[in-house]
Amino acid sequence: MRLRLQTDGAAIVRGFLSDQEFGRIAEMAGNGFAFLEAGGGDASLRETWISVGTIWLTNLEHCVAPELALDLVTLLSREATRTLGLSHLVVNMCSIRRLTDWHKRLEWHTDYHGGGTHPYDPLFNIWLPLTAVGREQPSVELVRGSHRRMRGRPPSETGVYTDEWVAEHFPPTDRIAPELAPGDALIFDHLTLHRTQPLDREMVSRMSIECRVTRHPAYLVLSHSSSWPAGKSPPQPRSPRARHDVQ
Numbered sequence: 496m497r498l499r500l501q502t503d504g505a506a507i508v509r510g511f512l513s514d515q516e517f518g519r520i521a522e523m524a525g526n527g528f529a530f531l532e533a534g535g536g537d538a539s540l541r542e543t544w545i546s547v548g549t550i551w552l553t554n555l556e557h558c559v560a561p562e563l564a565l566d567l568v569t570l571l572s573r574e575a576t577r578t579l580g581l582s583h584l585v586v587n588m589c590s591i592r593r594l595t596d597w598h599k600r601l602e603w604h605t606d607y608h609g610g611g612t613h614p615y616d617p618l619f620n621i622w623l624p625l626t627a628v629g630r631e632q633p634s635v636e637l638v639r640g641s642h643r644r645m646r647g648r649p650p651s652e653t654g655v656y657t658d659e660w661v662a663e664h665f666p667p668t669d670r671i672a673p674e675l676a677p678g679d680a681l682i683f684d685h686l687t688l689h690r691t692q693p694l695d696r697e698m699v700s701r702m703s704i705e706c707r708v709t710r711h712p713a714y715l716v717l718s719h720s721s722s723w724p725a726g727k728s729p730p731q732p733r734s735p736r737a738r739h740d741v742q
Contacts, residue, residue, distance in 0.1 A: 496578070496682075500619070504642030504687040507673055508578060511623065511680035516570060521625045521677070523567060524550075524591045524702055527558035547599055552589040575621060575708045578682070583714040585615055588707040597699055600633070600691035602655040605645050606707070607685045609654030615709035618685040625702040629674030632701040633692040635681055636672040638665045642686035661688060 499506040512520065530536065531544045540557060543549050556564040572584040588611075594600065606612040606620055628634040638661065665688070672692040673681060683689065685707070 497580075500682065500684060503639040505637055505639060505671075505681065505683035507675070508680040508682060509676075510678055511574060511578070511621075512678040514678065517625075517678040520567060520570075520623075520704070521702075523555075523559055523563055524593075524625055524704070527555060527591060528593055528702075530558045548593045548595065550591045551587070552591070553587050555591070571621075571704075571706050575706065578621075578680075579619060579708060579710070581715055582619075582708045582710050585612075585618070585707040585709055585714075588612065588615075590705050592703055592705065594633070594691070594699055594701045594703075600693075600699075601689075603658065603661050603688055603690045604655045605641075605686050605688055607645070608648075608650035610685070612685045612707060615707065615711050615714065616685070617711065618707055618709045620683050620685055620687075621706040621708060622681045622683070623704040623706070624675050624679065624681075625677055625704065626700070627674075627676055628701060628703075629672060629692070631696070633694050633699060634672045634675060635683075635689050636670060636692040637683055637687050637689035639669045639671060641665060641669070641688040642684040645686045645688060656688065 496506045496508060527550050528544075531541060531550070536544070536557060540550075540554050543551065543554075550558060552564070552568060555567065558564075568584065568586055571589070575582050575584055604610070606618070607616070612618050622635055624632075624634070626632050644664075675681060
């Protein structure tokens with residue numbers, strides 16, 4: 496799996512979550528959105544939900560019991576370390592998202608250039624669908640190997656790239672949109688080009704969790720310090736060294 500991440504910039508992990516873990520998480524996510532639909536939450540919490548369909552993991556404790564929110568952070572952190580090795584869950588950049596409007600789909604981008612993850616380099620995105628995706632509901636479409644070429648490229652003015660630009664710079668055979676079952680995970684480098692998979696369907700109803708996991712040395716030291724509170728993100732490194740090498 497780690498070799499696949501190095502070569503393709505992406506890997507699929509079947510059964511990343513057990514059936515029991517998936518059931519607990521899906522119920523928690525559903526309860527969180529039900530709380531918002533019932534009119535709960537302050538203005539900022541509701542604005543994020545209304546505009547992009549997202550609950551940030553740092554805000555989940557305001558939608559469900561705080562101990563359940565902490566359990567989710569602990570579980571995701573444990574599974575990330577089990578899968579990727581020593582790593583740190585960047586809690587303030589993790590979210591639960593429910594996509595019910597095609598107009599809110601994401602276009603081609605990298606988390607590094609368009610998602611503000613560059614200070615955490617090296618970083619991986621662990622995408623966990625809570626709905627079966629790839630056929631009836633959209634998966635994540637990505638460009639294999641793009642993580643190597645995107646590192647040296649300047650960001651676009653908008654943070655996104657057109658389909659024409661991607662077609663000009665990468666062969667169509669490098670694109671994949673994997674079919675994933677609930678409990679599976681798609682893990683990809685934050686320099687990998689990706690977007691919401693376009694499907695020829697009128698209706699969309701998909702729920703997913705997006706976890707950002709860093710292996711930046713400064714975070715690893717703080718994250719695994721016995722004095723650091725569980726589930727809390729340490730401060731950003733003052734001067735993370737930019738890397739321009741090709742992976």
